[in-house]
Amino acid sequence: MDAIKNKVQQVLNPTSGNGKTVLVTGGSGFVAAHVLNSFLSRDYNVRTTVRSQQTAEKVKKSHEKDLDRLSFAIVPDVATPGGHDEAVKGVDGVIHTASPFVLQVEDNERDLLRPTIDGTSSVLTSIQKHNSTVKRVVITSSFAAIIDMDKGARSGYTYTEKDWNPVTYEAASNKESPGPVSYCASKTFAEQAAYDFVAKNKPNFNVSSICPPMVYGPAAHSIDSLDKLNTSSADIYRLMNGSEKTVPDTNFFAWVDVRDVGEAHVKAYESSEAAGQRYFTTAGGYTYNQICEIILKNFPELKGRVPEPKEEKFPDVYGVSNEKARKELGMSFIDLETSIVDQVKEFLALEKRSKA
Template sequence: MASNSTTSGVGKTILVTGGSGFVAAEVLTAFLSRGYNVRTTVRNDASADKIKKSHSKYINQLSFAIVKDIQIPGGHDEAVKGVDGVIHTASPFLLQVEDNERDLLLPAIKGTTEVLASVQKNAPNVKRVVITSSFASVVDIPKGTRSGYVYNEKDWNPCPYEVAANKDSPGAVSYCASKAFAEKAAYDYVKEHKPQFEITTLCPPMVYGPSGSVVTSLDNLNTSAADIYRLINGSCKEVPETSFYGWVDVRDLGDIHARAFESPKAAGQRYVTASSGYTYQQICDIIRKDFPEKRHLVPEGTPNAPYPDVYKIDNSKVKKELGVEFKTLETSIHDMVAQFIEIEKATGKA
């Protein structure tokens, strides 16, 4: 993480879209700790107030722009004025929708291309836009666990648009496809419109680790936090099936956004930002070992079961080109659960 507070960003302003998100909280910290001024888009004043609380020590470097809908043409025109770089993290994360095209595909694609159009038109100083994509845009879901296969940046989710848009396709299939179409649309935009900036895309798998936002309730956690909290609150009786065999710590991911923005090497590059593979069994083992007071609530499964024969994810490019060192699963899960326990105590749930 960038807590060594270099001052590389002094005097520069970065726009981070979707500032109230789980990943965005750490993106904000990575840039603020490097000395940048950060403007971030939020949907309303309540979201801005939460960010002011969680990032209170950087309050003088923070400002806000209200953007109610990321796919409206010109919706970011004002937000991008005067900035030196853009980090686009905002994108819908929904799996249960009524209309796959309307609710998933178009918001993801237009949300990305409209931001790029606003930057090209109104932010002449911007030379780099970093876009948070997803391992969902890399993985070939119908091929399953692909024993022996190694995913890297050359892989793209091959789901055809017609399949993703079909109302009978599962939401998860369409969501994963939406990430690929949005990411491809960004590269196509640069090729077609030849803007003054270059883009870098980041493809994280499951994102874990403690929240950088102020969490006052355990009832409405973000998707990643809820995924782990269910393992310690007694609601999950069996070890869940693992669906994506890759993860990254949210603090590392925040730092990678800043590195991708600052590195000349990252221009036009795509990075798979995975720490390693994992299983829910490994996570349950870590929690049961580190937090004996929670053992009776955590599914036991088959402790220390051998790692399954599934695909691997090659993270050598991001490590080599951006100098990233990833946190371990043990560190990430330990810090996450310790935070849950603190919140339980503070809210009287312990």
């Protein structure tokens, strides 16, 4: 344990800002970078965990204007017991975003299930042991923890926060289980583990969870290469880089802009009503066909690179409701066209930079 603690390099926050400090785990991630922005824009001090000093330097680069209120704790492995012991000390709240978002892995249990579940349990245990002043922890969960994938398109049904993915651990850990099934399971079990932890251990803090579906929009983190995009950004870039010759089938018919996900975390953190609540933060339904239409409408010069959209109605699939997030968190949501246009502009700028 001492060896692990020695690897955790703690840098205390400065005393500027509103005097409140939150810890955001996994600060280099696509969603986490926007969570950082949302807290920093409200004048919080933010401490964030990263795996290495090299990653910390990347986060500094993407958040240069806020370095007086941004500091780092290096946690090489999010799932290591005690790995967050130093990081949680002295903060007023914790936002836990760090977990794998990959759909194809070698070993479902080793690469998805255990890191996600154990990472959540590790953070909560560290808070309970080393910080009695934290009152609110916000967990980044997912629509993956809501949807029942066995029900397929589920025409006529509307998913809400009341729904839980019914997948079993046995099915998800099976080596033959598809990656998306195991990913959805990992988010389900991790979110449930958080609420179970509170019920069992009765800590001084309560938990809220944010459940976004597919997350699109412009990045706030450093992107080294268009070949190394995060999973959801790569999902959009493939529709404009010429690699897809026809419009691919849509698998998840719900989406949200990443900037709204960042805002939802702050609103859940600040709201007393959000204690013990989960929030389905979705802007609504979408298809890849709609995205291709948006790209070609706004960037006609990309014709030939973008799959030709089909003339079709929105498919007869499940609906999604963001009523609770709108009512209790005061959320409003960026529309699909705005989100995709902003993201494509970013990709084009990255392409231009890479050719310079």
